[in-house]
Amino acid sequence: MAVPIILIVALVAGILSIAMAMYFRYLVLKEDPGNERMQEVAGYIEEGAKRYLKVQYKILGIFVVVLAVAMLFLPSPLDDSDTYTRLFSDALNWEQMLAYIIGAVGSMFAGWLGMYVGVKANTRAAQGCTVSTKKGFDIAFFGGAVMGLAVVGVALIGVSILYWIVPDPMIVLGFSFGASSVALFMKCGGGIFTKTADVGADLVGKAEYNLPEDDPRNPATIADNVGDNVGDIAGMGSDLFDSYVASIIAAMMLAATLPMFVDLVLDFDAYARFVYTIFPIVLCGVGLLASLLGIWYIKWKGSDEPGKALNTGTYVATILFAGLAALLTLVMVIGLTGEEATMLWKLCICAVIGLLAGIILGLTSDYFTRDDKKPTRKVAEAAQEGHAVVILSGISYGLLSVAPPTIGIVVAMVFAYLLGGVFGIAMAAVGMLAIVGTIVSNDAYGPIVDNARAIAEQGDLGDDIIRTADRLDSAGNTAKAITKGFAIGAANLTVFALLFSFTTEANDIKPFTIEAIDLLNINVLIGAFIGVVIPALFSALLILAVQRNAAKMVDEIRRQFETNPKILTGEEPADFGKTIDIATKGSLRELIIPSIISITIPVAVGIVFGVAALAAFLTGAILSGFVFAIFMSNSGGSFDNAKKWIEDGNLGGKGTEVHKASITGDTVGDPFKDTAGPSINTLLVVMSLTASIFLGFLMLFGNGAGLLTF
Numbered sequence: 001m002a003v004p005i006i007l008i009v010a011l012v013a014g015i016l017s018i019a020m021a022m023y024f025r026y027l028v029l030k031e032d033p034g035n036e037r038m039q040e041v042a043g044y045i046e047e048g049a050k051r052y053l054k055v056q057y058k059i060l061g062i063f064v065v066v067l068a069v070a071m072l073f074l075p076s077p078l079d080d081s082d083t084y085t086r087l088f089s090d091a092l093n094w095e096q097m098l099a100y101i102i103g104a105v106g107s108m109f110a111g112w113l114g115m116y117v118g119v120k121a122n123t124r125a126a127q128g129c130t131v132s133t134k135k136g137f138d139i140a141f142f143g144g145a146v147m148g149l150a151v152v153g154v155a156l157i158g159v160s161i162l163y164w165i166v167p168d169p170m171i172v173l174g175f176s177f178g179a180s181s182v183a184l185f186m187k188c189g190g191g192i193f194t195k196t197a198d199v200g201a202d203l204v205g206k207a208e209y210n211l212p213e214d215d216p217r218n219p220a221t222i223a224d225n226v227g228d229n230v231g232d233i234a235g236m237g238s239d240l241f242d243s244y245v246a247s248i249i250a251a252m253m254l255a256a257t258l259p260m261f262v263d264l265v266l267d268f269d270a271y272a273r274f275v276y277t278i279f280p281i282v283l284c285g286v287g288l289l290a291s292l293l294g295i296w297y298i299k300w301k302g303s304d305e306p307g308k309a310l311n312t313g314t315y316v317a318t319i320l321f322a323g324l325a326a327l328l329t330l331v332m333v334i335g336l337t338g339e340e341a342t343m344l345w346k347l348c349i350c351a352v353i354g355l356l357a358g359i360i361l362g363l364t365s366d367y368f369t370r371d372d373k374k375p376t377r378k379v380a381e382a383a384q385e386g387h388a389v390v391i392l393s394g395i396s397y398g399l400l401s402v403a404p405p406t407i408g409i410v411v412a413m414v415f416a417y418l419l420g421g422v423f424g425i426a427m428a429a430v431g432m433l434a435i436v437g438t439i440v441s442n443d444a445y446g447p448i449v450d451n452a453r454a455i456a457e458q459g460d461l462g463d464d465i466i467r468t469a470d471r472l473d474s475a476g477n478t479a480k481a482i483t484k485g486f487a488i489g490a491a492n493l494t495v496f497a498l499l500f501s502f503t504t505e506a507n508d509i510k511p512f513t514i515e516a517i518d519l520l521n522i523n524v525l526i527g528a529f530i531g532v533v534i535p536a537l538f539s540a541l542l543i544l545a546v547q548r549n550a551a552k553m554v555d556e557i558r559r560q561f562e563t564n565p566k567i568l569t570g571e572e573p574a575d576f577g578k579t580i581d582i583a584t585k586g587s588l589r590e591l592i593i594p595s596i597i598s599i600t601i602p603v604a605v606g607i608v609f610g611v612a613a614l615a616a617f618l619t620g621a622i623l624s625g626f627v628f629a630i631f632m633s634n635s636g637g638s639f640d641n642a643k644k645w646i647e648d649g650n651l652g653g654k655g656t657e658v659h660k661a662s663i664t665g666d667t668v669g670d671p672f673k674d675t676a677g678p679s680i681n682t683l684l685v686v687m688s689l690t691a692s693i694f695l696g697f698l699m700l701f702g703n704g705a706g707l708l709t710f
Contacts, residue, residue, distance in 0.1 A: 010285030011160040017153030024142040034127035038459035042123035048226035048580040072099045103178025106154045111234035114147025118233045122451035129468040140448045153648035160387040169252040176249040178690045183242035190235030191675030192587035194227025199555030214454035219574035228447035250497035251280035251426035288436025290320035306475035314544030317435040346419040351431030357412035358432035361489040362482030368401040369637030371645035380642035383661040397634020426497035432490040443483035446476030491681035498688035522710040527613030531620025539676040545590030546671040598686045606698035610706030629680040636673025639665040
């Protein structure tokens with residue numbers, strides 16, 4: 001049966017998104033880049049970011065090719081026969097392999113485009129601050145919007161065309177796997193890079209030599225600015241690209257592989273199945289249109305209050321999405337029976353519920369990290385008691401912050417399940433990421449204004465301009481906190497949906513079934529136990545990577561200060577290239593083991609303990625991963641903003657013992673919030689997709705029971 005023509009809505013929305021991204025790129029690049037010193041600093045940042053991505057993409061290319069060859073020989077888990085008999089001698093898996101390569105290349109392109117415009121926008125945003133707050137905001141936001149629109153545009157175009165050519169969600173799953181594997185590299189590597197530089201700059205420049213934030217005498221300053229681009233723009237963009245595509249694919253697979261609705265007959269017709277399968281793609285298409293209109297509203301309306309403008313854009317996009325989703329559903333119910341049409345409306349409501357839950361999660365993260373709220377103020381006040389106490393306070397509030405998002409996720413899951421079963425939960429994940437174009441735009445705005453603030457100081461624009469840039473930076477910190485709440489919540493709903501689709505695929509293979517995950521079964525219990533541990537192990541590896549590389553950075557900064565005292569007097573420039581080189585080599589070396597773990601351990605669990613144990617493994621990883629991700633992201637954000645609040649002149653201000661204690665807290669929180677915490681989202685998605693991709697291979701071992709059974 002032909003794919004319904006309404007799928008063109010998603011394709012057109014994706015094309016419009018790329019076109020608008022190119023328009024915003026034009027608006028940014030035509031602006032004044034500032035004085036010669038500003039352009040020099042921006043040039044260092046751009047060169048460092050390009051050098052890093054060039055080396056990373058070479059390594060990624062090797063990884064993608066090796067995995068693509070492996071996928072070519074993977075057996076399909078969905079065989080038409082009654083018993084699973086497909087072996088390696090059958091037809092090669094060309095379609096899924098090509099989809100995987102397209103997804104990987106698409107993710108790399110989106111990350112590169114956003115980073116490219118980001119390093120061009122920073123100096124122009126700083127110069128814009130000499131005109132007005134609004135001018136600086138517009139340039140930074142348009143630069144961020146390039147990333148947001150590129151991510152969603154590439155994702156929707158890729159998914160739409162692939163499904164149009166090969167209407168099989170299992171093939172499109174390869175596209176999601178490609179995006180996820182690249183995202184893991186970019187998020188982990190970028191996170192290690194940026195925190196290596198940030199921790200080194202703070203521990204030596206601030207704590208030991210009392211240098212101001214972004215002081216050009218600090219050798220790690222440029223490396224820190226480079227890290228903002230490769231970690232928070234390219235890395236976070238790839239992360240949300242990954243979650244966005246995975247949420248669509250998970251919902252499509254559920255619709256295509258099982259009669260998921262308890263109130264529908266099990267043999268609903270082929271047309272209804274097609275409608276349910278493409279509904280997530282088309283819904284994301286109207287979500288992208290809502291994002292485009294929300295971004296355009298910010299451009300048209302403008303604001304001298306950056307935080308208000310960003311929030312307004314999100315709220316406008318949310319309202320527009322609800323309205324457009326209703327119009328879409330009104331069109332797509334044509335041709336469905338009464339029961340089928342009612343269920344489609346319920347799924348539309350599930351998507352809106354998911355989006356509202358995402359906003360609530362974002363606002364919760366905002367509460368626990370903003371410097372005008374109680375938790376962060378308490379962390380700052382704890383710095384008066386010393387270094388150890390401030391760490392205890394920040395960690396405690398980070399742990400406390402896990403409870404509200406958990407309630408939000410549970411409530412969203414309950415209502416979504418009551419309306420649409422497990423498919424309803426999958427649609428809630430789709431809804432939570434439906435306006436991801438707006439969310440990524442807001443997130444990418446943050447590192448651009450962070451760089452702009454640094455360039456304003458290093459370009460000698462004066463205290464008034466630096467304060468204007470600080471206002472933009474403060475709004476960026478808030479936007480990033482909300483984005484992380486969205487990303488964590490969406491990733492968890494997405495991987496739950498992937499878990500449901502994984503068990504469904506396994507149940508379609510006869511005679512194997514996973515109708516229940518029985519924790520009294522020793523294989524299943526072992527799988528769950530291993531899964532709970534993996535996010536902790538993964539986080540430890542990333543934080544240790546930051547620690548090892550930051551130690552090298554600290555030694556290098558001290559060496560430069562000690563061997564060349566003229567750096568501190570400003571008579572000679574620091575050697576920025578050396579610190580960038582340390583961060584680049586260290587981050588790329590350290591990300592290899594965490595990346596291998598994300599793919600090999602799920603496969604190993606499936607081979608040794610069986611597919612049911614692998615399902616339990618994913619369940620354990622999802623639950624503990626949610627706790628770790630929320631805790632570390634919010635704890636780190638609170639540490640960071642507590643330090644900035646003290647630097648604003650509170651509790652004695654800069655240079656005091658209180659300030660030094662807060663710097664210690666911030667250096668602890670840095671790898672929490674920008675390396676380990678957000679990387680867990682990608683880890684969960686990659687492991688879930690790995691389970692589905694390799695399911696056919698795993699069935700070769702005892703028909704899915706594994707090599708070791710009790």
